[in-house]
Amino acid sequence: MTITTVPETPRKPGRPPSPYSARPQRTSLGRKVRDNLTGHAFLIGAVLCFVVFSWYPMIRGIVMSFQRTRRGETTWVGWDNYSRIIADPSFWTAWQNTFYFTVLALALGYVVPFFVAVLLNEFRHAKGYLRILVYLPVMLPPASALFLFKFYAYDPSEAGLFNAILKALHLPTSQWMQSPEMTMPAMVVASTWMNMGGAVLIYLASLQNIPGELYEAAELDGAGIWRRIVHVTIPQTRLILALMAMLQIVATMQLFIEPLILANGAGAEDSATSVAYLIYQHGFFQNDLNGAAALGVIMLVVLAGFSAVYVRLTAKQD
Amino acid sequence: MAQDSGTRTLISHAQLSRGRGRVIYWTLLIVVVAGFTLVFLGPLYWMVTGALKSGQEIAQTPPSLFPKDPQPQNYIDAWNNLALAKLLFNTFYYAIGAVLFQLVFDTAAAYSLSKLRPIFGNAILALMLGTLMIPAMVLIVPQYVTVIDLPIVHINLLDSPFAIWLPLVANAFNIFLLKRFFDSIPEELMAAALMDGATSLRTLWSIILPLSRPILGVVSIFAVTAVWKDFLWPKLVMPSPETRTVSVGIYAFAGGTPMNVVIAASVIAAIPTVIIFLIFQRNIMSGLTTGSIKG
Numbered sequence: 136m137t138i139t140t141v142p143e144t145p146r147k148p149g150r151p152p153s154p155y156s157a158r159p160q161r162t163s164l165g166r167k168v169r170d171n172l173t174g175h176a177f178l179i180g181a182v183l184c185f186v187v188f189s190w191y192p193m194i195r196g197i198v199m200s201f202q203r204t205r206r207g208e209t210t211w212v213g214w215d216n217y218s219r220i221i222a223d224p225s226f227w228t229a230w231q232n233t234f235y236f237t238v239l240a241l242a243l244g245y246v247v248p249f250f251v252a253v254l255l256n257e258f259r260h261a262k263g264y265l266r267i268l269v270y271l272p273v274m275l276p277p278a279s280a281l282f283l284f285k286f287y288a289y290d291p292s293e294a295g296l297f298n299a300i301l302k303a304l305h306l307p308t309s310q311w312m313q314s315p316e317m318t319m320p321a322m323v324v325a326s327t328w329m330n331m332g333g334a335v336l337i338y339l340a341s342l343q344n345i346p347g348e349l350y351e352a353a354e355l356d357g358a359g360i361w362r363r364i365v366h367v368t369i370p371q372t373r374l375i376l377a378l379m380a381m382l383q384i385v386a387t388m389q390l391f392i393e394p395l396i397l398a399n400g401a402g403a404e405d406s407a408t409s410v411a412y413l414i415y416q417h418g419f420f421q422n423d424l425n426g427a428a429a430l431g432v433i434m435l436v437v438l439a440g441f442s443a444v445y446v447r448l449t450a451k452q453d
Numbered sequence: 454m455a456q457d458s459g460t461r462t463l464i465s466h467a468q469l470s471r472g473r474g475r476v477i478y479w480t481l482l483i484v485v486v487a488g489f490t491l492v493f494l495g496p497l498y499w500m501v502t503g504a505l506k507s508g509q510e511i512a513q514t515p516p517s518l519f520p521k522d523p524q525p526q527n528y529i530d531a532w533n534n535l536a537l538a539k540l541l542f543n544t545f546y547y548a549i550g551a552v553l554f555q556l557v558f559d560t561a562a563a564y565s566l567s568k569l570r571p572i573f574g575n576a577i578l579a580l581m582l583g584t585l586m587i588p589a590m591v592l593i594v595p596q597y598v599t600v601i602d603l604p605i606v607h608i609n610l611l612d613s614p615f616a617i618w619l620p621l622v623a624n625a626f627n628i629f630l631l632k633r634f635f636d637s638i639p640e641e642l643m644a645a646a647l648m649d650g651a652t653s654l655r656t657l658w659s660i661i662l663p664l665s666r667p668i669l670g671v672v673s674i675f676a677v678t679a680v681w682k683d684f685l686w687p688k689l690v691m692p693s694p695e696t697r698t699v700s701v702g703i704y705a706f707a708g709g710t711p712m713n714v715v716i717a718a719s720v721i722a723a724i725p726t727v728i729i730f731l732i733f734q735r736n737i738m739s740g741l742t743t744g745s746i747k748g
Contacts (some may be wrong), residue, residue, distance in 0.1 A: 143579045144563065174571025175652050181562035182577060184622035189718065192595035199595060254485065260468075261486050267734055268493040274730040276682050278700035279719035283500045286712040293514040295497060304516070328496070333741060340742035347461030352488050354465070354505050363463055391591040396704065411590040418594045430590040438588055 140264065200429035218427035220417070226430075228405050229413045235319055240309065240387040243326040244334070245380060251331070252338035253368060266339070270311055271333035277329060281396040284325040285312070312398050315406035322393045322407065330386075334379055341375040342368070374449075381445045385438055391415065410434055485506070504528065504717035511713055528712075531718035534710065539695070541704040541725070545700065547617045548680040552673045554618045555627055559672070560665075563631035564657050568643055578632070581625040596691055597621065617680065627672050634668040635661060671740030671741070674733050681726050730748040 203212045220226060251325045272280060288296045289311035298308040311321050350374055358366060369376070391411040394400060398407035400416075410430065418427030468474040503511060504527050518733040520527045531537060566574050600620075610616040638661060645654040662669070680698075687698040697705065699722040707715050731735060 143575060155543055170569065171571045174565045174569035174574065176569070177561040177565035177569060177653070177657075178574075178577065179560035181581075183618050184558065185581055185584070187599065187603065188596060189587075189622040189623040190580065190591070192592050192599050193584075193587060195599065196592065196595035199598070253463065256480055257469075258463055258485070259466075260482060265486065266738065267731075268489045270734070270738065271493055271497070274547075274678065274726045275723045276684075276700045276719075276726065278684055278704055279723045281704070282707065282715055283496055286716055287499055287503050288496065291483065292512070294516050295513050296496075296516065299515050299538065327493075336738055336741055342490070343460065345462075350461055350463060351465070360463060365562045368463065385588055389588050391590065396707075401748065407714070414594065418597070424594055424598060429596045434588065435591045441673055448574055449689070 142163060159177060175233075196428050196431055199425055200432045202222060203425050212425075216425045217433070220429050220433070221412075221428050225405065225408055225413055225416075229408045230411045232408055233317065233405065233410045234270060235392055236390050237384060237387045238322040239319060240326060240385065243323055244331055244387075245383055247327065248334035248337055249376070252335050252342055255335070256339060256342045264289065266336065269335045272329050273332040275329070277392050280329050284321075284328075285397050289321055290324075312407075313403050315402070315404040317396045318398060318402045318406040322397055323391075325397065326390075326393050334383070337375065337379065338372065341372045345371045377445065377449050381442065384441055388434070398402065398433070461601055466579055474720070479488075499717055503653060503712050504531075504720055506713065508711060508713060512736050523722055524552045527713045527717040528721065530711075531714045531721060534714065535702060535706050537699065537718060538720055540699040541722075543696060544681060544692075544698040544700075545725075547614055548677045549679045550614055550618045551621045552676045554622050555624060555672060558622045558670060559624060560631055560662070560669070560727065561657070563635055564661060565629070567632045567635035568638075568656075568661070569653060578628075581623075581628055583625075584623065593685065593689070600690055611690055612693050613694045614696075616685060619676050620686070621676065621679070631665075634665055638664055640706050648720050668732070668734070668740075670736050674729065674737055675740065679730060 162239050200216055202209050203215065251269065255262065255269075258265070270407060276383060289371060290296070291310045291313050293299060293302055293308060295311070297311070301308050309317050311317050327359065345368065349371065350363055353363045353367050389411050390409040394402060394407035394409050395415075400412060401408045411434075412436070413431050414427045417423045466497075469478045475524070502520050505523040505525065506520065508558050508701060510521060535570055557648050565571060566578050577625070591738050600616050602609060607640070642657060642660055651659070654676075682700075684704075688704070690699045691701065694702075703715060703718045703722060706718075710718075
């Protein structure tokens with residue numbers, strides 16, 4: 136079922152609908168100009184904010200990436216910023232880490248919410264409670280949730296929550312954020328816990344749109360639960376699944392606050408440095424706003440590449 | 454089972470309500486309810502009670518399930534040493550302002566695009582929606598440079614609440630949500646108002662807005678939670694200790710503060726959004742799905 140947005144009936148209907156159901160047809164030139172001016176007057180506030188804080192910065196970012204500002208003097212430097220940024224040894228590490236995070240986050244944070252939604256959709260009881268639980272972490276300020284993970288869950292001693300559980304199960308404990316191998320998986324777990332609620336709710340809503348007859352027909356044909364998921368549930372929700380994959384890739388590529396708080400930025404042996412963190416470093420600590428802008432443009436191009444692949448793939452399906 | 458006549462899902466009701474199906478269903482339900490409680494509520498319990506433990510108790514192995522000697526002192530220290538009252542007030546102030554600015558400008562824009570449809574309206578809408586494709590991190594540097602020296606007027610917005618309020622107005626998702634809602638309001642109502650000689654502003658105020666309370670509620674709640682959760686932007690544009698938001702303030706103090714006190718502060722910082730969620734969960738969940746399903 137879609138959540139439709141049908142307005143309630145007006146409380147004061149005024150007079151009965153006029154015989155001229157559409158707009159009154161007086162189209163003198165003066166009237167037209169005035170109507171347009173009124174329309175734009177209503178738009179102006181939002182449009183100005185878009186111009187100043189969104190459209191202009193977009194262009195300015197690209198322009199800045201080809202300039203260099205030193206002691207208040209701005210000069211054109213061609214591709215210098217790009218070559219400097221790419222020559223930085225952290226550049227490739229940051230991209231590697233970011234891609235690794237994206238892949239891990241897709242494996243965990245994309246598959247798990249879908250199956251959680253499929254499971255929740257089968258329950259006839261405690262539905263509201265389970266939905267609230269899944270969404271609750273989304274409402275926490277990320278900084279709060281990450282301090283919880285940093286100090287209590289990923290404490291490398293055996294007093295930490297995860298290590299205490301592992302020890303109780305007689306499994307080897309881990310150094311978590313202090314071990315370069317565990318840094319990324321640990322960040323993915325924290326990030327998925329914080330963010331999966333939104334995806335679960337969106338999947339749940341789209342699962343409720345699947346006509347029940349399809350499942351019935353599949354069952355009559357002898358399809359078991361797994362085959363019904365593969366042949367009915369997934370094809371019926373594929374548009375949302377594709378859209379969410381795209382949104383998640385864009386979101387995870389911007390990985391920033393997890394390394395900043397959990398790993399104090401770069402992490403053990405640079406294992407947490409992300410591209411977004413590098414932008415922040417260059418822009419606001421190394422006083423290299425132009426280099427940071429260039430890195431931003433590179434990120435935009437990479438994400439545009441993903442979007443192009445996405446559009447290609449989804450266009451083929453239909 | 455009250456709503457059994459509802460839609461059929463993966464597994465039929467009949468199968469779930471007799472014999473083995475029934476046993477499996479109830480076992481699975483109990484396991485999932487217990488598991489989810491542990492996974493999603495457990496960490497929060499750990500956080501609230503952990504902050505009540507003494508420094509010694511938190512470092513002991515194995516960790517204790519209940520604080521042996523609860524120390525509300527951590528919460529009091531957090532409140533006083535981090536000046537949480539001031540930080541919470543700042544965040545609240547930015548959140549309320551963000552709601553007002555978004556309601557006024559985004560509603561007006563959506564109304565214009567939906568009902569007044571001025572020339573170039575569709576092009577403007579397309580340009581607005583285009584910004585949804587641009588990741589926030591890409592814009593952070595040029596946005597910052599713009600805010601510290603606004604074009605033409607040359608005003609520096611650092612430490613001014615406008616640095617948070619105005620960029621939030623440029624929110625294509627809100628405008629899209631509002632416009633779609635306004636689109637569903639019948640044109641006849643507008644025509645009737647026009648026949649009565651009402652101006653566009655009056656029509657918006659007395660016909661459109663009263664019908665749009667649900668969506669206005671959703672936009673407001675999203676605005677509050679967005680400000681409350683945001684981190685990097687307020688960290689950059691609110692550099693002084695007096696103007697910080699609560700998340701940024703806690704982060705700034707985290708280095709030199711005992712970790713239990715940091716966690717206590719994190720708990721306090723999370724309380725407002727959790728309360729908002731528990732009160733408005735229906736609106737939040739419906740707003741979340743309205744935006745995504747139909748399109």
